Amino acid sequence: MKVLVPVKRVIDYNVKVRVKADGSGVDLANVKMSMNPFDEIAVEAAIRLKEAGQVDEIVVVSVGVAKAQETLRTALAMGADRAILVEATDDVHTDIEPLAVAKVLKALVEEEQPGLVICGKQAIDNDMNATGQMLSALLGWSQATFASELAIEGESATVTREVDGGLQTIKVKMPAVVTVDLRLNEPRYASLPNIMKAKKKPLDTKTPSDLGVDVTPRLSVVTTTEPAARAAGVKVGSVDELVLKLKDEAGVI
Amino acid sequence: MAVLLIAEVSGGTLAVDATAKALTAAKAMGDVTVLCASAGCGGAAEAAAKLDGVSKVLCADDAAYGHDLAEPLADLVVGMAGDYSHIVAPATATAKNVMPRIAALLDAMVISDVTAVVDADTFERPIYAGNAIQTVKSADATKVLTVRTATFDAAGEGGSASVESIAAAANSGISEWVEDKVAASDRPELTSAGIVVSGGRGVGSEDDFKMIETLADKLGAAVGASRAAVDSGYAPNDWQVGQTGKVVAPELYVAVGISGAIQHLAGMKDSKVIVAINKDEEAPIFQVADYGLVADLFDAVPELLEKL
Ligand SMILES: Cc1cc2nc3c(=O)[nH]c(=O)nc-3n(C[C@H](O)[C@H](O)[C@H](O)COP(=O)(O)OP(=O)(O)OC[C@H]3O[C@@H](n4cnc5c(N)ncnc54)[C@H](O)[C@@H]3O)c2cc1C
Ligand SMILES: Nc1ncnc2c1ncn2[C@@H]1O[C@H](COP(=O)(O)O)[C@@H](O)[C@H]1O
Numbered sequence: 001m002k003v004l005v006p007v008k009r010v011i012d013y014n015v016k017v018r019v020k021a022d023g024s025g026v027d028l029a030n031v032k033m034s035m036n037p038f039d040e041i042a043v044e045a046a047i048r049l050k051e052a053g054q055v056d057e058i059v060v061v062s063v064g065v066a067k068a069q070e071t072l073r074t075a076l077a078m079g080a081d082r083a084i085l086v087e088a089t090d091d092v093h094t095d096i097e098p099l100a101v102a103k104v105l106k107a108l109v110e111e112e113q114p115g116l117v118i119c120g121k122q123a124i125d126n127d128m129n130a131t132g133q134m135l136s137a138l139l140g141w142s143q144a145t146f147a148s149e150l151a152i153e154g155e156s157a158t159v160t161r162e163v164d165g166g167l168q169t170i171k172v173k174m175p176a177v178v179t180v181d182l183r184l185n186e187p188r189y190a191s192l193p194n195i196m197k198a199k200k201k202p203l204d205t206k207t208p209s210d211l212g213v214d215v216t217p218r219l220s221v222v223t224t225t226e227p228a229a230r231a232a233g234v235k236v237g238s239v240d241e242l243v244l245k246l247k248d249e250a251g252v253i
Numbered sequence: 254m255a256v257l258l259i260a261e262v263s264g265g266t267l268a269v270d271a272t273a274k275a276l277t278a279a280k281a282m283g284d285v286t287v288l289c290a291s292a293g294c295g296g297a298a299e300a301a302a303k304l305d306g307v308s309k310v311l312c313a314d315d316a317a318y319g320h321d322l323a324e325p326l327a328d329l330v331v332g333m334a335g336d337y338s339h340i341v342a343p344a345t346a347t348a349k350n351v352m353p354r355i356a357a358l359l360d361a362m363v364i365s366d367v368t369a370v371v372d373a374d375t376f377e378r379p380i381y382a383g384n385a386i387q388t389v390k391s392a393d394a395t396k397v398l399t400v401r402t403a404t405f406d407a408a409g410e411g412g413s414a415s416v417e418s419i420a421a422a423a424n425s426g427i428s429e430w431v432e433d434k435v436a437a438s439d440r441p442e443l444t445s446a447g448i449v450v451s452g453g454r455g456v457g458s459e460d461d462f463k464m465i466e467t468l469a470d471k472l473g474a475a476v477g478a479s480r481a482a483v484d485s486g487y488a489p490n491d492w493q494v495g496q497t498g499k500v501v502a503p504e505l506y507v508a509v510g511i512s513g514a515i516q517h518l519a520g521m522k523d524s525k526v527i528v529a530i531n532k533d534e535e536a537p538i539f540q541v542a543d544y545g546l547v548a549d550l551f552d553a554v555p556e557l558l559e560k561l
Contacts, residue, residue, distance in 0.1 A: 125381060
């Protein structure tokens, strides 16, 4: 079986994001970019299925700017076999929407015929949590989101999901779209020899129009602003003082 | 404008708080019809009919909707979507699972985690773990959106809407429920509690996490946790507060042994009063805390338990 893993290039999770003063977006100049952390978990999940003999090829896909090649090379260095870059825009300030990404992925699924797509649960830049569900809908496939355990048995996959009340286990018919949560696995680091080898692995480039997909955004961004800041607090010297403040000043206990 | 609000129903019971908060947002978009879809949801539908500002309640009582599977619920909602300009749900795990599916089937872009309704087409939502707020205007014929409950007040009771049964849609049967592992608890629910006490990696072990739970019980609070505490097995996954966990905004949030990474702050920085107990005076959590106590939690928490 072939597995498709979509990976997104995002601002590194350690970077303190700054909003531009003119309200046009966040500042991306000289900011460290990385693979979306959930997508590292998705790539790791695919590699483990391959190591277990249940998958024979892992294709990673990124939709975005030319620099997303770096993200794809990282996935190849971790252990993916082949990469596809769908170059959608050279203006990273206009983020490509999950609906458009899902349409691009649908077209690639029709070309590549994978038996499984493993997405991240959420991109940590737009925080949408949508692409996997949308792709599954467009394909008419089953979906298993927020996975913390994943097992493939023949024609179906058993997935344990992180939900509001705890955990839920479901069984979905293959082909399926799975989106992964934080506790599915701990992604490996690419070794230096594998980083070198990844440079020689195939990386194809396409455009949305090659795939016949219109990526015009449905949401126009009116403005991007800083959230309201909290007023500075105080340090208390003792537990007694804390209890007093909570009772008398804040009145919350 | 006609709004379809998908009620949060779990185990046949209406999750009143989440639904009533999303109702407040939905009312700002138009006339609200509530959909309760579950197995044995008659009681939930009656409860929804009492919420203030609901025009009508539709009740789809069918085993297919009993376990929140996305595919059958999406098919049901898409079949009735033609009557509505907006489809809205509280941003629970169930809605995050199903709403993007509904949106894609309607060829619309979902708008996740709305924190303010500017007008019927324009919404505010946080991006980058709440480090920026984006205002977006939707060009879609049907707006499909989830509402961040922590930022809306719950609609009250006093309504008396009519309840109408509707037929289930065909079920493709491509997914099936196997089991739920849900711990029953007498504590308040995390996203609606007035007080939340959360522990982090600093608590050190599952055993010591009991101390956090005892403190919560003393305060009548819900228990939360950082990702590190959950990953380390001190606390279950559904206690995680943050960018990728639950978002809370209680009257009082007590963070114990939590450093205050942006991903954690994303889930609690809109709390009214924040208390931080941490032995590192440089910990970033102190930048958002109203009251910071620099102390070893193994001294401070027992003393706090004694003095409350
Ligand atoms: C994609 C992604 C998503 C994430 N989502 C979330 C999320 O939703 N929620 C979340 O919380 N995190 C999330 N994180 C993780 C986040 O980045 C931090 O790693 C995490 O919040 C740290 O948890 P912590 O504060 O408990 O641990 P640490 O950062 O290790 O902090 C422990 C703190 O305890 C203090 N301490 C230690 N011992 C004591 C003592 N005896 N007395 C008092 N204080 C003590 C230390 O001084 C320290 O400040 C996410 C990360 C990524 C990459
Ligand atoms: N531009 C993109 N390129 C590749 N994969 C993406 C892209 N956007 C989203 N995804 C995938 O969809 C998941 C969820 O993203 P989102 O719906 O934007 O929160 C991510 O974790 C990726 O697996």
